[in-house]
Amino acid sequence: MSALLLEGLRKSFGRNQVLRGVDLEVEEHEVVCLIGASGSGKSTLLRCVNLIEPIDAGRIVVGGEEVTRRGIDVNRVRRRIGIVFQAFNLFPHMSVLRNVTLAPQAVLGRSRAEAEARARELLGRFGLADKTSDYPDRLSGGQQQRVAIVRALAMDPELMLLDEVTSALDPELVAEVLELIRELAAGGMTMVIATHEMAFARDIADRVCFLDGGVILEQGPPDAIFTAPREPRTQQFLERIVAAGRM
Amino acid sequence: MPTTLELMLRALVVLVALVLAPAALAANCPTVSKGTLTVGTDNPAYPPWFGGNPPPGSPWKVSDPRSGEGYESAVAYAVASQLGFKSTQVVWKYVPFNKAFAPGPKPFDFDVNQISYTPARAKVVSFSNSYYDVNQAVVVLKGTKIASVRNVKGLRSFKLGAQLGTTSYLYIKDTIKPSHQPAVYPQNAAAIQALKNKQIDGLVVDLPTAFYITSAQVQNAKVLGQFPTTPGGEHFGMVFAKGNPLVGCVNRALARLKANGQLAGIRQQWLAKATGAPVLK
Amino acid sequence: MASEGDRRAGPEVAARSSKVLGLGAGGPRGVAIAVASTVVFFALLVVAVTHAPGWPEVHRAFFSWAQFRTTLPEISRAFLLNVKIFCIAEALILVVALLLAVIRSLPGPVFFPLRALAIAYADFFRGVPTILVIVLLGFGAPGLGLKSVPTSTTFWGIVALVLVYTAYVSEVYRAGIESVHPSQEAAARSLGLTRWQATRYVVLPQAVRRVIPPLLNDFIGLQKDTALVSTLGAIEALNQAQIDVNASFNFTPYLAAALLFVAITIPLARFTDWLVLRDRRKRQAGGVR
Numbered sequence: 069m070s071a072l073l074l075e076g077l078r079k080s081f082g083r084n085q086v087l088r089g090v091d092l093e094v095e096e097h098e099v100v101c102l103i104g105a106s107g108s109g110k111s112t113l114l115r116c117v118n119l120i121e122p123i124d125a126g127r128i129v130v131g132g133e134e135v136t137r138r139g140i141d142v143n144r145v146r147r148r149i150g151i152v153f154q155a156f157n158l159f160p161h162m163s164v165l166r167n168v169t170l171a172p173q174a175v176l177g178r179s180r181a182e183a184e185a186r187a188r189e190l191l192g193r194f195g196l197a198d199k200t201s202d203y204p205d206r207l208s209g210g211q212q213q214r215v216a217i218v219r220a221l222a223m224d225p226e227l228m229l230l231d232e233v234t235s236a237l238d239p240e241l242v243a244e245v246l247e248l249i250r251e252l253a254a255g256g257m258t259m260v261i262a263t264h265e266m267a268f269a270r271d272i273a274d275r276v277c278f279l280d281g282g283v284i285l286e287q288g289p290p291d292a293i294f295t296a297p298r299e300p301r302t303q304q305f306l307e308r309i310v311a312a313g314r315m
Numbered sequence: 316m317p318t319t320l321e322l323m324l325r326a327l328v329v330l331v332a333l334v335l336a337p338a339a340l341a342a343n344c345p346t347v348s349k350g351t352l353t354v355g356t357d358n359p360a361y362p363p364w365f366g367g368n369p370p371p372g373s374p375w376k377v378s379d380p381r382s383g384e385g386y387e388s389a390v391a392y393a394v395a396s397q398l399g400f401k402s403t404q405v406v407w408k409y410v411p412f413n414k415a416f417a418p419g420p421k422p423f424d425f426d427v428n429q430i431s432y433t434p435a436r437a438k439v440v441s442f443s444n445s446y447y448d449v450n451q452a453v454v455v456l457k458g459t460k461i462a463s464v465r466n467v468k469g470l471r472s473f474k475l476g477a478q479l480g481t482t483s484y485l486y487i488k489d490t491i492k493p494s495h496q497p498a499v500y501p502q503n504a505a506a507i508q509a510l511k512n513k514q515i516d517g518l519v520v521d522l523p524t525a526f527y528i529t530s531a532q533v534q535n536a537k538v539l540g541q542f543p544t545t546p547g548g549e550h551f552g553m554v555f556a557k558g559n560p561l562v563g564c565v566n567r568a569l570a571r572l573k574a575n576g577q578l579a580g581i582r583q584q585w586l587a588k589a590t591g592a593p594v595l596k
Numbered sequence: 597m598a599s600e601g602d603r604r605a606g607p608e609v610a611a612r613s614s615k616v617l618g619l620g621a622g623g624p625r626g627v628a629i630a631v632a633s634t635v636v637f638f639a640l641l642v643v644a645v646t647h648a649p650g651w652p653e654v655h656r657a658f659f660s661w662a663q664f665r666t667t668l669p670e671i672s673r674a675f676l677l678n679v680k681i682f683c684i685a686e687a688l689i690l691v692v693a694l695l696l697a698v699i700r701s702l703p704g705p706v707f708f709p710l711r712a713l714a715i716a717y718a719d720f721f722r723g724v725p726t727i728l729v730i731v732l733l734g735f736g737a738p739g740l741g742l743k744s745v746p747t748s749t750t751f752w753g754i755v756a757l758v759l760v761y762t763a764y765v766s767e768v769y770r771a772g773i774e775s776v777h778p779s780q781e782a783a784a785r786s787l788g789l790t791r792w793q794a795t796r797y798v799v800l801p802q803a804v805r806r807v808i809p810p811l812l813n814d815f816i817g818l819q820k821d822t823a824l825v826s827t828l829g830a831i832e833a834l835n836q837a838q839i840d841v842n843a844s845f846n847f848t849p850y851l852a853a854a855l856l857f858v859a860i861t862i863p864l865a866r867f868t869d870w871l872v873l874r875d876r877r878k879r880q881a882g883g884v885r
Contacts, residue, residue, distance in 0.1 A: 120782060120785070143785075146788040153779070153783065157782070170797055171788055174789060175788040175789055413841070416845035418650065418657035419650055419654075433843070435843065436843075439844070439846060479839065479842060480838075485843060497831070498749065498831070499831055499838075500827075501838070505731075505735065505827065505828075505829065506829070508735045508739065512735060512747055514829070
């Protein structure tokens with residue numbers, strides 16, 4: 069049983085067909101990186117998996133359960149999947165600690181003591197122990213994004229989706245976030261990561277998928293994709309990346 | 316022995332004097348607008364103080380002051396006549412109660428609107444002598460608990476109401492002294508509605524108004540009784556700008572109307588029904 | 597001992613208090629000019645007024661110290677009714693208006709009737725003059741003669757004010773709710789929170805904080821509108837003032853009543869200004885760094 073299975077995913081916004089039949093299978097503990105140009109549908113794909121966007125056609129199966137069938141409890145599905153966005157979206161009226169403990173308490177029914185203990189543990193593990201009582205506006209971008217990831221982790225998800233989580237950060241803050249993600253991967257978390265950070269993708273991914281024209285045009289181990297892409301469009305994309313000095 | 320001629324001359328002199336007297340009065344009695352007597356009152360003008368139906372398109376509601384009907388209208392025209400004004404020379408002006416005593420020049424010669432004389436008020440405006448000695452009365456709904464009260468003490472436990480600007484509220488506060496805070500309404504209509512709604516148990520108003528309310532405005536109401544005349548009495552006076560010399564003229568006119576029985580006649584005509592209520596002590 | 601931070605804080609605090617008082621930034625010289633020009637302006641105004649021909653009479657009629665002194669105590673006592681009405685009404689309004697605003701933002705066609713009702717309610721009660729609502733309810737409802745309907749004027753005064761102000765305040769809340777970026781709700785939902793949980797824990801707390809200043813503005817308006825309950829006969833401050841005015845034919849009691857209303861609203865208005873400043877500083881401090 070795969071951690072995540074996408075079959076024939078289609079999604080349009082108005083007349084704009086963003087996803088035109090995406091097929092993807094992600095095994096447990098696998099780290100899959102999605103690469104592709106802006107507007108290629110990486111974000112949309114992840115949002116569809118988390119049921120934020122309703123799909124037009126296809127199936128999504130999470131851990132053996134088809135989540136796109138009728139009458140599915142959307143909230144229950146979302147508990148099993150953690151998603152982190154580019155704009156961290158921390159809750160500004162709550163402290164860091166409360167940001168992390170809100171969902172475990174309200175959704176998983178954990179006690180306050182239990183939720184706070186787990187939150188402190190996670191925050192401590194990722195170097196945020198001294199920030200627990202601060203408010204988000206006091207944190208740097210990198211710190212906020214790390215808190216956002218911890219917030220998603222606190223729900224003990226089976227699967228983590230990371231949507232361009234470093235794209236809004238100043239370069240010097242990117243490293244700390246990537247480090248955190250590296251640790252998660254090393255710990256065996258199943259992850260689908262949409263990213264522009266090619267060096268990072270090359271380093272961390274078990275598999276790289278190139279999204280183009282609304283489908284996964286090419287996928288394979290990072291070495292294969294980055295050094296010897298088969299498709300011409302993949303080559304063009306990678307050449308542009310190199311030219312921009314991003315790899 | 317006076318000759319016929321002399322007698323006729325004397326008669327002529329008396330006649331002329333009688334005719335000219337009002338005119339002579341007019342010479343020393345300045346009005347706001349020359350040749351016109353401007354009288355102010357509030358709108359709506361209620362019976363029994365004012366009568367007659369306002370013609371369509373008239374700004375006056377309920378009654379028409381220009382009709383000469385109703386006690387205050389009749390008195391005003393009688394006073395005007397004494398001052399030498401024909402009824403066509405009397406002009407009525409709508410004066411909301413507040414404006415009767417607002418500072419600055421008054422747009423009327425006098426205001427007649429069931430305004431009671433009080434020493435405090437007399438410091439701000441000039442009052443004529445009394446044109447009506449008034450008793451307060453209380454109106455209740457038939458068949459309610461308050462309707463069986465026979466004295467002032469019995470009224471104390473009920474919620475009473477009065478209209479703003481009348482001395483009725485002062486009467487409630489100083490003489491009846493109820494245990495409930497009374498209610499004071501800006502308009503007659505509001506006070507009456509409150510009585511109908513049983514939001515107040517009794518409405519304190521002057522006796523003639525009480526009779527009008529029970530006969531025309533609230534069907535199942537009755538005049539429970541009137542209150543005894545307070546020492547010194549309460550009376551209505553016409554309101555003038557402070558120091559207006561016209562007051563003296565009007566007082567002389569009123570004196571003549573009392574002397575020749577005209578005032579009593581007007582009272583008989585318009586306020587006859589406003590008698591016969593038991594006195595609550 | 598004063599630290600670097602304290603020394604820097606001094607002028608900052610002065611600048612902030614200048615802003616709260618409306619003096620603007622300008623330092624001590626600016627304050628001196630502001631004070632001087634104020635004094636000159638008001639001196640000229642006073643001279644112009646006291647030399648008007650009708651001044652002595654107006655002075656006696658509106659500014660009689662003797663009248664003020666004798667009527668202020670009983671008008672103050674009557675003012676307690678205004679305060680009582682205002683406290684009860686405001687507590688109800690804050691809750692009911694929030695409910696209405698949440699109803700208004702419920703999505704989906706199944707909730708359309710509720711949303712439509714909420715819109716109609718807000719439109720109607722914002723359109724009708726408050727005094728009409730008070731009079732119609734205050735005399736009309738008890739007039740129905742139903743046993744279970746209370747006749748108390750305080751009751752209906754409060755009901756009428758709640759109906760009218762809930763309409764305004766619900767719109768204020770709605771603006772607040774809509775000003776919270778949808779990504780906040782999205783983030784909450786993506787953690788598995790239900791729609792209601794996201795609204796309750798994430799959206800509403802932010803929405804309400806943002807609209808505290810306009811809420812307080814409506815609050816102040818409500819304080820003044822409690823005077824309208826005088827039309828129902830209740831002896832609150834305005835009515836008591838009117839009674840005194842009519843008894844003595846002197847208008848000074850109105851001034852006394854006015855001062856009481858102002859006395860309560862001035863501190864509240866300054867408090868609102870301070871909250872706006874504080875909120876602005878807090879928001880500017882946030883955001884991506």
